[in-house]
Amino acid sequence: MPSAHSLSYAQRAEKHENPAARLLLETIIRKESNLAVSVDVTKSEDFLAIIDAVGPLVCLIKTHIDILEDFDYGLIKKLEELSQKHDFVIFEDRKFADIGNTVALQYSSGVHKIASWSHITNAHPVPGPSIITGLASVGLPLGRGLLLLAEMSTKGTLATGGYTEEAVRLARANKKFVIGFIAQRRMDAVGLAHGDNEEDDFLILTPGVGLEVKGDGMGQQYRTPDEVVRQSGCDVIIVGRGVYGADFKNVEAIRARAEKYRQEGWNAYLKRVES
Numbered sequence: 001m002p003s004a005h006s007l008s009y010a011q012r013a014e015k016h017e018n019p020a021a022r023l024l025l026e027t028i029i030r031k032e033s034n035l036a037v038s039v040d041v042t043k044s045e046d047f048l049a050i051i052d053a054v055g056p057l058v059c060l061i062k063t064h065i066d067i068l069e070d071f072d073y074g075l076i077k078k079l080e081e082l083s084q085k086h087d088f089v090i091f092e093d094r095k096f097a098d099i100g101n102t103v104a105l106q107y108s109s110g111v112h113k114i115a116s117w118s119h120i121t122n123a124h125p126v127p128g129p130s131i132i133t134g135l136a137s138v139g140l141p142l143g144r145g146l147l148l149l150a151e152m153s154t155k156g157t158l159a160t161g162g163y164t165e166e167a168v169r170l171a172r173a174n175k176k177f178v179i180g181f182i183a184q185r186r187m188d189a190v191g192l193a194h195g196d197n198e199e200d201d202f203l204i205l206t207p208g209v210g211l212e213v214k215g216d217g218m219g220q221q222y223r224t225p226d227e228v229v230r231q232s233g234c235d236v237i238i239v240g241r242g243v244y245g246a247d248f249k250n251v252e253a254i255r256a257r258a259e260k261y262r263q264e265g266w267n268a269y270l271k272r273v274e275s
């Protein structure tokens with residue numbers, strides 16, 4: 001049985017039952033893009049302008065909705081309209097990390113009501129299985145998907161070794177809702193014990209991607225799309241400042257950079273599945 005590493009996105013889409021996982025894989029195929037852009041700006045106007053500029057080129061837009069200084073719920077309707085117009089998946093990078101009851105409330109309620117609009121969200125596995133139970137109680141009935149942070153891109157991260165293995169075990173035990181990981185490499189073989197299903201196919205979404213620089217002076221570490229997708233077998237490259245960073249008012253330049261990352265990410269994938 002070939003590993004997910006060598007299968008095409010199309011072959012893998014057929015095997016996923018979670019609607020958010022299928023939507024992401026099908027969007028990647030339709031748009032020939034494994035690029036996700038992370039739009040970490042503080043003004044709604046800039047946020048929407050960047051998304052409108054890169055929307056045609058991405059499979060997914062990643063948000064930190066709590067960064068927006070002028071947030072009001074009307075923004076969500078505009079985000080959803082852009083998602084329809086440009087055909088991309090929405091991932092609120094909320095990094096939940098609390099007890100089940102609290103995360104269920106944070107996910108469903110408050111000013112942001114994340115579960116009602118974000119196809120995918122993520123959580124730190126640090127509290128153990130109860131965080132998945134809490135989030136799944138809200139997200140599963142809505143057809144949402146969860147990513148666990150099995151590794152991080154930052155220098156000195158504590159998410160390594162046994163912690164990463166436990167994250168993968170948690171995912172294997174909760175496959176209806178946990179669709180994959182934020183990680184730096186494929187996780188299929190991590191912590192595999194006798195009796196585990198070796199055909200598990202988790203999506204790997206990978207931040208810490210940049211072509212120009214190796215870091216940001218605040219612990220972030222960058223690798224190239226080729227290192228991430230071809231060499232490490234990851235599925236989606238997440239790029240933030242590499243796309244919008246230099247001048248986030250210049251939408252033409254932003255679009256051109258997004259197209260460069262799209263091409264690099266897609267070519268790395270083609271090389272991976274051809275090899």
Ligand code: S5P
Nearest residue numbers: 038093151152153207208220239240241
């Ligand atoms: O390990 C991680 C996990 C995440 S989700 N490292 C990360 O950088 N991220 C997020 O990816 C981070 O919160 C930010 O939104 C994005 C990377 O942004 P960039 O500007 O450094 O590309």
